[in-house]
Amino acid sequence: MKEELKNQIIHDLVREAYTGAAELQAYLTDTGSLKDSAAQLAPVTVARYVYPICAAEQMAVYRQHFGWDAFLCRCAAAMALGFRGRWMYKMVYEGLDFSGITQALLETDLPLPTVLDVLAGLYDSYYPHPNCQGVQDAAYQAVNRPRYLKELCTAALESRSFGRQIALSILDGFTALPGQAGEQAKAGILACTGDSSKQIHDLLVTLLAGHPDWAGDYAALLKGKKTAQRLLAAEVAARLGNTLRPELEAALAVEKSAKVADAIRAALNQGAAPAGEEASANLDELADRILKGGKKRKLQWLLDSPLPTLHLTEGGTASEDRRDALLMSYCELGRIGRSETAAQLAQGIDQKDLAALAYEVYERWMAAGAQNKTKWVLPFAAVYGGPAMIPKLTHAIDEWPQNARGAIACDAVTALAFSGDPTALLAVDGIARKFKFRQVKAAAAAALENAAQELGITLEELADRMVPTLGFSADGKRTFDYGPRSFTVRLTPTLELEITSDSGKTFKTLPVPGKTDDPAKATAAHSDFKAMKKQIRTTVTTQKARLEEAFSVLRCWTGDSWRALFVHNPIMHQFAMSLIWGVYQEGRLQTTFRYMEDGSLNTVDEEEYQLPDHARIGLAHPVELDQETLEGWKQQLEDYEITQSIQQLDRPVFCPEPGTEQNHSLERFGGKRLNNLTLLSKLKSLGWYRGSVDGGYYDTFYREDPTLGLGVELNFSGGMVGDDRYNTVTVYDAVFYRPDTTEQDDCCGDDEEEHSFALGEVPARYYSEVVYQLERATAYSFETDPDWKAHR
Structure with a gap:
């Protein structure tokens, strides 16, 4: 049986090899040393969609009968190195014997970096299943031995990401060893500081921040030739307080990389310098440093045709180098985020010119196929594109997932959250609440969480802040000027638009510009009205959904936050007048009131009401109201001819059926x-x-x-x-x-x-x-x- 299984496994694996079939056959049938496994398996590749399921399941049968012998270790190496771990977990899924395979591989003469690469194949084939953590734990426990110190230093440099993380984590512990061993572990970690992997970079930041006594080494890294090392040193320095402040200031003065300069400014707790604080000559010098070394080549796809000129608010124009350095600051940022270096270069530049530049860069990027390698355009366009860029980005976010481009849509959502316009955050909130593709929906939620964390507030408080006014005054009115005539648009309590001219005539919609109107004013006003109508539809839909959610789960506001949102915001003001509010204490309703159009508060008996100090205000639910109060509020709304913006007082009420209160299963809908x-x-x-x-x-x-x-x-x-x-x-x-x-x-x-x-x-x-x-x-x-x- 053993030989039959061997032959079947060899046959099943070899037939799947796209290249290197002969080398794979020779490797699997050999009984000699495994030391050069990586070299022997290097020629082996498989087609993209090949998954050796049958072979893996046969290996599981083999393991159950004969254990982890030399042949099965060869198979594991072949699966991990030749087949990139595809379905490798089926070798051990019976019993999840991660410790067994780890120990068996270590007992062969496979080099430790190769052992970790084999385990990486197993880890990758499980990921993101929770069992992948078992692979990581087994590897860590098995190789966390001082006798592996030298090989761990090699693995930290040469293994796949999984192995490098394991090796670095163990070496960090070994730095506490006395004498030469501790120094060797430290040298092994520092040798990896040029690693370009984001996972390794983030791990190194955490590890190195735990060694403030290595500050001299971090100061040396700030002067290193590799961008990755300087970036790492800056981020570690940020966690060490003011320990390296002089070194950071010196590094910032000569730093060429915009990404590293941003990290250094963050470590120094510096933003962009205020306008006028730094002379134009110094900004041009900064631009020269950023572009030094022929970096403009990365922007050549943009520079082949003229780009919009950037005018300065105090007169004159910004140099082309300053414009290009502004673009390069985002090009080199390495993440979807805001560049402080770009913000510094943008000081004193006309905002309309920046928006025009952002628009043109975005259009050229889209025309070139919206390539992932130049996705830095997304945050640049979001930050500087202004309100006109928001519908463009939201349209792309909607289109991309339908064309198998979910990842770039997620990046666009993240970028949109960096726009300074409240409408952008409102759009992100809408995507987070209701979007067809879950990947993009999750990215929107993460973007909002990040924005809330930066402001130190909750997500719901952020959502309150980003409700736009859409240009309406506090009394719910907005004027559109055509020159000789003007029109007032009023938002009604039913959230409809009521339009009147300055002569008192009413309209169903804003008239098109006429011959006697000022062409520029009328065209701009009519365009603004059309944009406002679209925005108000989105805003109303989103806020209705938010109020429904607040109503369902009893979200409460403080008195001040309630007034800020529902009294002072002209959009939410209209919502507030149609709803019945409650004052709550420890989740229990104390009393109810209504907000009147004149700004006063009214009780169900139509008496004036004053909010108590420290009131917690939420939407009252019919399940909390006695029948008399419920009917009283319904009658009051009917008398004032008010239609509720969400279904509140007429909401159906459901309670557990008698005798089911102790049941743990709701069977009302069963069958x-x-x-x-x-x-x-x-x-x-x-x-x-x-x-x-x-x-x-x-x-x-x-x-x-x-x-x-x-x-x-x-x-x-x-x-x-x-x-x-x-x-x-x-x-x-x-x-x-x-x-x-x-x-x-x-x-x-x-x-x-x-x-x-x-x-x-x-x-x-x-x-x-x-x-x-x-x-x-x-x-x-x-x-x-x-x-x-x-x-x-």
Whole structure:
């Protein structure tokens, strides 16, 4: 059996080799030294879509019967080095014997860097499955021995990223060894400071920051020839306080790389110099340093045709070198972000000229195919392109994922968040809340989190700040000037536009410019009106979604933050007047009020109301109101002819059915059958997500609300990703759980009651809202399976 398995494995692997089949055959049938495995397997390549599944599964059978012998170690090396780890995990997936393979490889005469490369293949084939961490842990524990010191220094330089990370982490611990061993470990780490890998760079920043006594070495790196070393030294210095301040200041004066200069300024806690503080001559000198060494070649695709001239606000024009250095600052940034060096070079330049430059650079980039290698254009366009760039970027973000360019769409979303215009953040927020492609949606959420962290506020507070005014005054009016005549546009409480001329005549829409109008003013005003109409549609849609979310989970504002958002913002002012607000204490409703058009507050009995100090204000829910109060508010709104901007007082209310309060499973919808695509799209629009996917199959949907410490999972008969349109599914039950202590996949396992809430323990508002959402999602059910529990 052993020989038969060997021959079958060899046959299955060799037949998949695109090149180097003879070398692979010779390697697998050899019984000699494994020392030169990397060289022997170098000629072996496989086609891009080849996955040796059968061979890997045969190897798993071989391991179960004969263990990790020399032949299986050869197979592991072949899979990792020749096949780049494809499906390598199937060799060990029975029992997940990571320690076994690690020990077996170390007992051969494979060099340690090669052993780590083999384990890297195993790690990569598991990633991003949680089991990949087991590979990393087994490798770390097995080679964390001083006897491997010399080989670890080699591995830190030569292995794949996985091996380099393992080696560096272990060497960091070895620096505490006495005498020559500690010095050798330190030298091994410092030898890697020129590594261009972002993962290794980030790891080195963390490791080196833990050695402030090496400050002299970091000062030397600031003078190094390699950009990666200088960048690393600057980022490490930023974590050491003022230890290297003189060295950083000296380095900044001569630094040529815009990316490194930005890192040094960050370490020195410096932004762009205020206008006028640095003479134009010094800015030209800075531009010369940035462009030194023929770096303009990277911009040649832009410079073949003339670019817009940049005028200075105090007169004259900026030099072409200064313009090109401004572009180079983003070209060399190496990440999607804001360049402080560029901000310094942009001091004193007319903003309209910068916007025109950004527009032209973006258009040329798009015409050239929007190549990934020049994606620095995205943050440059977002930062300097102004309001006109926002719809262009959002259009591209919508189009790219549909053409298999999800990654560049994610970069564009990240870049859009760096725009200084509130409308840009509003667009990012809309993408984060509701976007077809989850990869881009996640990138938008991350961009917002980053923006909030920089400001030191919560995500919801950021969302409040970025609600635009769209040019309306505090009383909800905006004037459009045509020269001889003008028009006032008023935003009504129903969020519609009411247009009147200066003579008092009303219009359904803003008239087109006439012969007697000022051509420039009228054309600009009409264009601004059309842009405003588009923006208001987006704003209203987004804010309705935010208010629905705030209503569902009881988000509360302080008195000051409520006034800033709902009284002083003309858009949200209109929303506020149609809704019933509550004052809450520790999550419990104390009283209700309404915001009136004249700015006063009114009770259900139409008496004037004053907000108490330190009030927490949220949207009142019918589940909290007694029938008299509920009917009183409905009557008041009817008397004032007010239509609510979101469904509030007429919201259906749901409570646990009598006798089910102690149940941990909500079975109200059990057995409902409907099209899976319908269920998926309805739930996603309500803020739910598809559950874990295994082999293309999934059987749960979930939503989590961390601020409440609540999550809910809906179980159903399951479907295949991509096959939703034609699949009819059966809904089972829903379970409420605590997301901070429960993995979403575990909340409905054998210990369901330990990790989930009884229905009676779920807050009344949250329970009602979840049932309401599930009612809406299953409304298209065409039949019910009464025996769904038996078929589950």
